Amino acid sequence: MKKILLIFSLIFICFLTGCKKPHEHSETFWKYDKSNHWSECFECGEKIAIEKHNLSENCCTICNIEVAVSKDGSYTLTIFNNKNQKIKIIYYSNNDIVRFEEHFEYDSTGNVQKISEIAEGIVISEKYYTTIQKGDETYTYNSQIINYFSSGAKVVTIIDMYENIETLTSYDEFGKIDYTEQYNSTYDEFGNRTYFLLKINDERAQEVSYSYNVERKLYKYQEKVYHEDKTITFYQYNEKGEIIFQLTYDE
Numbered sequence: 001m002k003k004i005l006l007i008f009s010l011i012f013i014c015f016l017t018g019c020k021k022p023h024e025h026s027e028t029f030w031k032y033d034k035s036n037h038w039s040e041c042f043e044c045g046e047k048i049a050i051e052k053h054n055l056s057e058n059c060c061t062i063c064n065i066e067v068a069v070s071k072d073g074s075y076t077l078t079i080f081n082n083k084n085q086k087i088k089i090i091y092y093s094n095n096d097i098v099r100f101e102e103h104f105e106y107d108s109t110g111n112v113q114k115i116s117e118i119a120e121g122i123v124i125s126e127k128y129y130t131t132i133q134k135g136d137e138t139y140t141y142n143s144q145i146i147n148y149f150s151s152g153a154k155v156v157t158i159i160d161m162y163e164n165i166e167t168l169t170s171y172d173e174f175g176k177i178d179y180t181e182q183y184n185s186t187y188d189e190f191g192n193r194t195y196f197l198l199k200i201n202d203e204r205a206q207e208v209s210y211s212y213n214v215e216r217k218l219y220k221y222q223e224k225v226y227h228e229d230k231t232i233t234f235y236q237y238n239e240k241g242e243i244i245f246q247l248t249y250d251e
Contacts, residue, residue, distance in 0.1 A: 030063050033096065034075045037063040074099075085110065100124070107131070111140050124148050132161060162191050192218050213239045226251075 031040045031047070037060065038050040053060040058067055066078040073094030081087050089102040100119040107113050109131075117125040130143040145157040152173030158166045162185075170179035185196040198206040204226045211221035223235040236245040 032063060032065055032077055032079075034067050034069060034077065034092070037065070083110070111138070122148075130161075160185070162187060162193065164193060164196075194218070 031038055036050055036052055039048040040046070041048065051062065053065075053067060054062050055067065059065070060067070064080050066080070067075065068078070069075040075092050075094075077090045077092070078086050079088040079090075085104065085106055087104050091099045091101065093099055100117055103116045103118065104112060105114040105116075111131040112129050114129065115127040116123055117127075125148065126144075126146045127142050128144040128146075129140050131138060131140045133139070139161075141159070141161055141163060143159050143161075145159070147155045147157075149155075154171050156167075156169045156171070158168075160166045164185055165181070165183050166185075167183070168179075168181040169177055172178045180199075180201055182199045182202075183196050184199075185193050188194050192210070194210050196208055197204065206226065207222075207224040208220055209222040210218045213219055219239050220237050220241065223237070225233045225235070227233065230251045231248055232251055233246065233248045235243055238244050
């Protein structure tokens, strides 16, 4: 009877512990929180060698992460690769719950190509970047943003090299376009926008022209707003942005 009880006891213990076979932790990866870092075994999940961060200018010299703690107790952990490029930022609440993450991707020359924002394991936005040559300098700008919604809908925004919106397209959960904005813009030699025409769902909605003041600074000079009743309101502004003339007329 004792022998049977011993066997059942061993089975019960094995059930609780999982009866993991002894093994060497040959494959491990870094895990972190705001105070410590440790290795974790891929096979059994065991934490190995828990240590406090060795911070120098908020960056740990051992695990190569940056720790930034806010006054309210929330904090971020920024993870770098072996090229010292940030590859992930994890945003925590003040009770150590992950709010969301940002993941970074780079091209072969080290310019950022894409930043993905992830919450609860789901991608909620993607930002794409384009690198161009401007004279002797290389310039990288955010050229596209895709925002994803829990309903399955998404909004795609295309941005020009001057960081103004070119198009904004909204898709429903079935991938059908349900709303569009299109900006046709012109720029001066310095990259300042001097005019744009906004179309909403292919219909004219707004026109804005800019002019230079005596200090050679641009300000909104004239504006046309197109209404659903087929009337147009024309505005003229002074350098302070005040309306000095207004007229509504039929198209």
